Amino acid sequence: MPPFAGSASNGFQQPKPDSNIIAIDVGGQLFQTTKQTLNLAGPKSLFSKISESASSNEFCTPFVDRDPELFSILLSLLRTGNLPSKAKAFDLQDLISESQYYGIESLLVNSLSNPSQFEAFNLEKSMILPINGRDSPSAIATTRYGSLHVAHGSKITSFDWSLRRKSTILTQFTAVDSLLAISPSVAAAGATDFSGLQILDLQKGFVKETLNWENVTRSSSTVQAIGSSPELLFASFESGRRNSNSIMVYDLHSLSPVTEIGHNEIYGAELDSAIPATKLKWVSGYNLLMASGSHSGPSGVQGNIKLWDIRSGNVVWEVKENTDCFSDVTVSDSLSVIFKVGVNSGEVFFTDLRNLGAENPWVCLGDRRKVVNGKKEGVGCKIESHGTQVFCSKGGDIELWSEVVMGSKKKSEDGLDDRVFRKNSMGRAEDMGGSRITTLAFGGNKMFMTRKDQQYVEVWQSYARAL
Amino acid sequence: MEEGTLQTASPELQPSDRIKLNVGGKLFETTISTLRSGGPDSLLAALSNRPITDHNPVFIDRDPEIFTVLLSLLRSNQLPSTARRFSKQELADEALFYGIESQLKLATSPPPFIGIDASVVATIRPASDGLPSAFTAAAGDGSVWIAHGGQISSYDWNLVHAETVRTHLDDITSICRVWPEIAAVGSDLDAGLHFYDFSSSRHVGSIQWTDSTDPRIYKARVTAIADSPSSVFASFDCPHRENCILVIDKSTLKVVSEIGRQSGNQAKNMVAGKMTWIPETGVLVGSAVTSGAFGYSGYIRLWDPRSGEVVWETNEPGSGRSSRFGDSFAEVDVDAEELYLFKICSKSGDLGVADMRNLGSDPWVYLKDKNPSLINSGGGGNSVMHCYRKQAFVGRDGGLEVWSRVAEAENGVDRENGFSEGLYRRNFMNKVEDSEKGNIKKIEGGGNRLFVSREAVEGIEVWESSYASGAMPVL
Numbered sequence A: 001m002p003p004f005a006g007s008a009s010n011g012f013q014q015p016k017p018d019s020n021i022i023a024i025d026v027g028g029q030l031f032q033t034t035k036q037t038l039n040l041a042g043p044k045s046l047f048s049k050i051s052e053s054a055s056s057n058e059f060c061t062p063f064v065d066r067d068p069e070l071f072s073i074l075l076s077l078l079r080t081g082n083l084p085s086k087a088k089a090f091d092l093q094d095l096i097s098e099s100q101y102y103g104i105e106s107l108l109v110n111s112l113s114n115p116s117q118f119e120a121f122n123l124e125k126s127m128i129l130p131i132n133g134r135d136s137p138s139a140i141a142t143t144r145y146g147s148l149h150v151a152h153g154s155k156i157t158s159f160d161w162s163l164r165r166k167s168t169i170l171t172q173f174t175a176v177d178s179l180l181a182i183s184p185s186v187a188a189a190g191a192t193d194f195s196g197l198q199i200l201d202l203q204k205g206f207v208k209e210t211l212n213w214e215n216v217t218r219s220s221s222t223v224q225a226i227g228s229s230p231e232l233l234f235a236s237f238e239s240g241r242r243n244s245n246s247i248m249v250y251d252l253h254s255l256s257p258v259t260e261i262g263h264n265e266i267y268g269a270e271l272d273s274a275i276p277a278t279k280l281k282w283v284s285g286y287n288l289l290m291a292s293g294s295h296s297g298p299s300g301v302q303g304n305i306k307l308w309d310i311r312s313g314n315v316v317w318e319v320k321e322n323t324d325c326f327s328d329v330t331v332s333d334s335l336s337v338i339f340k341v342g343v344n345s346g347e348v349f350f351t352d353l354r355n356l357g358a359e360n361p362w363v364c365l366g367d368r369r370k371v372v373n374g375k376k377e378g379v380g381c382k383i384e385s386h387g388t389q390v391f392c393s394k395g396g397d398i399e400l401w402s403e404v405v406m407g408s409k410k411k412s413e414d415g416l417d418d419r420v421f422r423k424n425s426m427g428r429a430e431d432m433g434g435s436r437i438t439t440l441a442f443g444g445n446k447m448f449m450t451r452k453d454q455q456y457v458e459v460w461q462s463y464a465r466a467l
Numbered sequence B: 001m002e003e004g005t006l007q008t009a010s011p012e013l014q015p016s017d018r019i020k021l022n023v024g025g026k027l028f029e030t031t032i033s034t035l036r037s038g039g040p041d042s043l044l045a046a047l048s049n050r051p052i053t054d055h056n057p058v059f060i061d062r063d064p065e066i067f068t069v070l071l072s073l074l075r076s077n078q079l080p081s082t083a084r085r086f087s088k089q090e091l092a093d094e095a096l097f098y099g100i101e102s103q104l105k106l107a108t109s110p111p112p113f114i115g116i117d118a119s120v121v122a123t124i125r126p127a128s129d130g131l132p133s134a135f136t137a138a139a140g141d142g143s144v145w146i147a148h149g150g151q152i153s154s155y156d157w158n159l160v161h162a163e164t165v166r167t168h169l170d171d172i173t174s175i176c177r178v179w180p181e182i183a184a185v186g187s188d189l190d191a192g193l194h195f196y197d198f199s200s201s202r203h204v205g206s207i208q209w210t211d212s213t214d215p216r217i218y219k220a221r222v223t224a225i226a227d228s229p230s231s232v233f234a235s236f237d238c239p240h241r242e243n244c245i246l247v248i249d250k251s252t253l254k255v256v257s258e259i260g261r262q263s264g265n266q267a268k269n270m271v272a273g274k275m276t277w278i279p280e281t282g283v284l285v286g287s288a289v290t291s292g293a294f295g296y297s298g299y300i301r302l303w304d305p306r307s308g309e310v311v312w313e314t315n316e317p318g319s320g321r322s323s324r325f326g327d328s329f330a331e332v333d334v335d336a337e338e339l340y341l342f343k344i345c346s347k348s349g350d351l352g353v354a355d356m357r358n359l360g361s362d363p364w365v366y367l368k369d370k371n372p373s374l375i376n377s378g379g380g381g382n383s384v385m386h387c388y389r390k391q392a393f394v395g396r397d398g399g400l401e402v403w404s405r406v407a408e409a410e411n412g413v414d415r416e417n418g419f420s421e422g423l424y425r426r427n428f429m430n431k432v433e434d435s436e437k438g439n440i441k442k443i444e445g446g447g448n449r450l451f452v453s454r455e456a457v458e459g460i461e462v463w464e465s466s467y468a469s470g471a472m473p474v475l
Helices: A035-039 A046-056 A068-080 A085-089 A092-102 A105-112 B032-036 B043-048 B064-076 B081-085 B088-098 B101-108
Strands: A021-026 A029-034 A123-130 A137-142 A148-152 A155-159 A166-170 A178-183 A186-191 A194-201 A207-211 A221-228 A232-239 A244-251 A257-265 A279-283 A288-297 A300-309 A314-321 A326-332 A337-342 A348-352 A382-386 A389-394 A397-404 A420-425 A437-443 A446-451 A456-462 B018-023 B026-031 B058-060 B118-124 B134-136 B144-148 B151-155 B161-166 B174-179 B182-186 B193-197 B202-207 B221-227 B231-237 B243-249 B255-262 B274-278 B283-292 B295-304 B309-316 B329-335 B340-345 B351-355 B383-388 B391-396 B399-405 B424-428 B440-446 B449-454 B460-465
Touching: A021 A046, A029 A035, A029 A068, A035 A046, A035 A068, A046 A092, A068 A085, A068 A092, A068 A105, A092 A105, A092 B064, A092 B081, A137 A178, A137 A437, A137 A446, A148 A178, A155 A186, A178 A221, A186 A221, A186 A232, A221 A288, A232 A279, A232 A288, A257 A300, A279 A326, A288 A326, A300 A326, A337 A382, A337 A389, A348 A420, A382 A437, A389 A437, A397 A437, B018 B032, B018 B043, B018 B064, B026 B032, B026 B064, B032 B043, B032 B064, B043 B088, B064 B081, B064 B088, B064 B101, B088 B101, B134 B174, B134 B440, B144 B174, B174 B221, B182 B221, B182 B231, B193 B231, B231 B274, B255 B295, B274 B329, B283 B329, B295 B329, B329 B383, B329 B391, B340 B383, B351 B424, B383 B440, B391 B440, B399 B440
Parallel strands: A221 A279, A326 A382, B018 B058, B221 B274
Antiparallel strands: A021 A029, A123 A456, A137 A148, A148 A155, A155 A166, A178 A186, A186 A194, A194 A207, A194 A221, A221 A232, A232 A244, A244 A257, A279 A288, A288 A300, A300 A314, A326 A337, A337 A348, A382 A389, A389 A397, A397 A420, A437 A446, A446 A456, B018 B026, B118 B460, B134 B144, B144 B151, B151 B161, B174 B182, B182 B193, B193 B202, B221 B231, B231 B243, B243 B255, B274 B283, B283 B295, B295 B309, B329 B340, B340 B351, B383 B391, B391 B399, B399 B424, B440 B449, B449 B460
């Protein structure tokens, strides 16, 4: 009940004209707050209009024809920036539509799905998002505030930031292999068996634009990977005949081509040039693009990792992987470290971005003796970094690697600190195991994962923030 | 937001004026425009038109809790989550009392049906003799009439059981809702087309196919029923296989004409097992399929019901291209919105599409299935098809699949380009384990719901699309 429910409206005292206090009548119940609180909602919201109308007319209480109980929750949100616990009595969807009416949905997003609330050590399996139909997810993409796109078969299902609402569109793809969210309603999608990178409007379900790479053989251009920086969109293309590949750079907003880097034409038997980049990661701290690709042949898995300077179009650093090539590789901006998981050993390795160029740059974080036994324990492992942590999936489990900052600084020969990384297994005993994890993504305060042959997306978040 | 204006006793009420209501002892305050949004005939709108003579709130002797929900509905056009505390029936009854049932219907009816994003939301199980023998959802408001064990049960737009009528038939195999309260039913076992009125729960008429000049016409049973706004079409089949389609006037329930009488001595002239009337062209589409030791055979015929002439027909085997020899159709349906004919080939299981505006000797385009995971899903025998909302729904054995079109441009697909093999994409709607529930017997759409019945399975599955994600907490 609001604070003034007991007092009759005519007995309610009007504040003095010069007062900061504002009374609002919502659906028959009176609320009192201050101009400052109302103005926190931003100039375009209904609250600031209420505040204005209350100031212009001193003797009249503004009336809002809405539900008073929901209003009291949104007023608490306005006052404290957090939802009161009594909000749990309501469905989140009610709060969202009410906040949209008042024009303060962004406050709700900030309080419930803020990326700063991501707590890597406190993630628990909290939710399952079922996907209709028979196809299991092939790619997922997230936005900063935790809206999620899931490609399954020829369809893409988009969930809003609260994961309460969804919509599904049909695409021309047979299966989407790479997906990147440009905004909550626009995504870039590509497939290794379909020509062109498509920019899809996920609300109406049509193709906004198709980006093609004009290769020499005039064959189709399949998409091997998509990446983005705040301004640029990167796409790794391979020609349909698989005899050339390239990384195209587009402007993220206008989608016009900016430059082309790493164009390879394959004439001889040089394997390295025949490997298109299958992962593109922007390293904003260094203004570099990390591109990696690997190829599995009779002599084992070979691959390369390159760091590209987009402006000059040059490779700044390159490593060719012949023994214990990466199964997956990622880069952590905040740690300045490239991590890989070895395909033979299944162990996690790292190399410091500040100290590149060594003969064997990798430092093994596990049992390095496993490298020699020709097994392939790392096949299918995924590694992703988020914030200051690195998440590595092994089968159905996830290892969480984090850096331990040591107080006593012991200098190594090259002048850099010896870095200490330690791992933990994520989840409780009952959440461990399960089918092999196929994709990992992060958005808002949540971690998303899909598993092989499972028609759902698992959502992990910290319980205190669970919606 | 409504600007605060001091209430005066002026006779003309402005839509932004405030009004107080006392519902069961709880005070509510809202605006005239909110109360009137329920429609001019509602009780609330009537209250809002009362001249204000005193400032005492209007007293309504109803439950305040449900009123809170309904007031939220009027304010925001959507039901709040607190509505879950009440049963659908309670809400519907209370909305009926206030005269805002249409608002409730709008807020609770499912969104446009998209086969690629649909799931089973309910299973309707009649209390007795639960195996549905026929059903119809043609009313279009999401309601369904189910024939089971000689009874017809009606379920309203809320899928709440409304009424059951026992008919004299023991096994109803075809049913059509010819008027909002009148069902036309026919049986494989008994002669005649029979009309039952739900409002009075009684038999209101029968149609028998008789011909005093032809002794072979007797005990004609109904195999399919379709209707247009003015007529009912019923195909009749005699024990010696003579058959025809009778055109019956809807208002008088009398036979107007007989079309397409044939002897029934071969597949080309047997009785139509499926009929659809196309509103746009006024054409009646009928099809018949039979299967035997030498495969499937049948026909598709388009009649002009006014003249009784056949406008177009195709027979398989016989018509069509030689490359498809031995692959005659096993199932046919019409997309009355898009004016497409769909067929399922019996051997290959392929889907053929024909544009009804451009039918020739071989109008079929065979859709190519690009999804490699779906290719080996068997032939077209034992399949049923239904077109709804510009999508084709196909049940093959127990698996339910949807063929839908990809939007290519912002303005949708250009029809002028004709169609290509890749126009429709196939997707499964149900999971692998669901397809083991039983072979799909009938699919029908209505009111943005898809109703599916399975052989030897009690009840009818109700499929809906939803904007709700269906997220399941596991904490």
